[in-house]
Amino acid sequence: MSARLPRRAALRLARGLLLLGLAGCAGVGPQRLDLDQIGYADALGEGLKRQMLLNMVRLRYADVPTFLAVSQVISGYQLQTTATAGLNAYPNAAPGNYATVGGTVQYTTRPTFTLTPVTGQRFAQSYLRPLAPAELLSLAQSGAPVDLLFRLGVQSVNGLPNGATSGGRAQEASGGFLALMQALRQIQSAGAVNLRFERQQGGPRVFLLLDADHAPAATAVRQARQLLGVPPGTREVEVVYGRLPNGRAQVAVLTRSVLQILYELGGRIEVAEADVRRGETRPTDPGEGLIRIHQGDREPRDAYAAVPYRGRCFWVDAADYRSKGAFSFAYVLQVLAESGQGQPTPIVTIPAQ
Template sequence: MIRTASVAAALCAACLTSACVHIGPSRLKADQVDYARALGDAKKREILAAVVGLRYGDAPAFLTVSSIIAAYTFDASGGATANAGSGSQPNYALATGSVSYSNHPTFTFTPTTGEAFASAYIRPLAPALVLPLAEGGIPIDLLLRITAQSVGGLQNGNALGGENSAGAPGFFELLRALRRLQLAGELNVESRKVGDKNDQMSVFLVMGATTSGDSPQITADVARVGKLLHLSSNTRSYEIVYGPSSAWQKADKIPMVTRSVLGILTDLGAQVQVPAERINDGSTKPTVGLIGGETRPTIIVHSGKTAPDNAYVMIPYGGSSYWVDRNDFDSKYAFTVVQNLMALAEADTSSKAPVVTIPAN
């Protein structure tokens, strides 16, 4: 009987020990995906909170997750007692074991301030940073609608533009023509080194340069883009330069004024539909409408007392809930583009990516 108890205790300890040995790999499989999703969802809420806050004139604040420590502790113990018995005392054996498990995740947040804040969120995004995204498949009309304040002197909608806040009709006409050329494979974005700029790449817009065959629609779109931007017909390659149209009078260059991240978020906030009482009591300004066939907001943000359970992203603000509908693909895609643009803007300000440490004892 004593031998049986000893064997049982040994088996118990072995099982508990084997569970401890395998906890690390098993948790890594789950945590890698779970924490990645959690970081993405947290970033979406941060962006929506900034958009809605700017709608009401609140200054946004941004936190960077610099480290994640998921500490797991697994303790196990086992023992056995036995009594051979004598006289009226019966023989008996007893095996005991205990298991304890704990999870103590630790997150480290770093506020973005000072020069890092100015570089990532206040300075305009460089055209060389933004436009190559179109070559990666992002619709160029959506990309320019989000990031460009003006292209060739044609003004985009502006939250603080007063009477001209809705933008120029020619701007949205330009976006539609560029999108048709992109879908036809007749629009490319190229990065090249120009002159002595060995450490800086220039971005060129190439239109109608493929050999897939001309069509009346493509010919008309190329001509219309050239007319709207006052481009020369002697070339199909045009350099994108930063600045207003008055600073660049050359017919082989396309001047562009880009927005900063704060400018992008402010513009998105100006399109958010808010309760009428918030406008009447002076909490915010009326919603900015668009013209030229682009009356749909870039991202449709709903507001109400409560958000649906399956909302794509939701935040509470001032007694109301604001959310993006999960069934609204266009808004979700635009939201993803904004999230990617912010990641590009923050790339130079982050000393390193978040570190995930998973100790399993």
């Protein structure tokens, strides 16, 4: 752009353009880093939530789940500014034409995203492999609700069955399993969940301390020991994978895989009656589940997570704290299963020029 201005105004404008260019070049890096760190973190989080919800819906309709990992994000920025100024002196200067000023500003952004499908051995190791009992207990010791973790990631404890979906029909958890979860939750609330780990060549071993001397949780500890069949005088038991224990001082935990967790949560998704009549899916069994996922023609604006599928919308209500908690911890278990299985860690590269 170019214009002819009075001398004082032109000089002021030229100085302003020069300062603007210098400030832009100096600030684009730090400013964009702050904005991109928050922006990409939010976008990645929302995308992963939607992908997990979509897989729940697809499993609800006997469809194939898909997992796509974000392996790299490259976002490049370039800011170019130029400014020119000229002064017309006597005798060439005419009244009202003492100076000329011109300048250009160019801003360019080129984001690039690399997405990697999770297939083959990585898929089997991450989503078909049952979770290790030590992984669940480690999360519980870190403060995650032990009852919610077990309701999500466990099929049974010492033969006490959790709620499950079999043949499209939901089966409620046994009374013994629910009583054990309540006792473990009370023990955790009292800060009395104690674990001991042993690292061996065949894998880590984990032991659960069940000491009734802890006053705030003494009653809950005694109840847990009774439900687990712990012999009198045994202070700690080894937690092993399986349906039933092999020894007297063991607790057998039959865990689920990530795909099983998504299938179980998807089993309680609300579906349209027309879809059931056409045989696309089974009706939703009544009863209270860990999560409630709605369906309709259009999702609300403030949905916690929402996805379209076959002309319908499915979403988790933002005001449903219980469902959001179950959804979030299911995602944590998925991340835990993916860790150490060769999953690419997202790399964000932001070059600024």
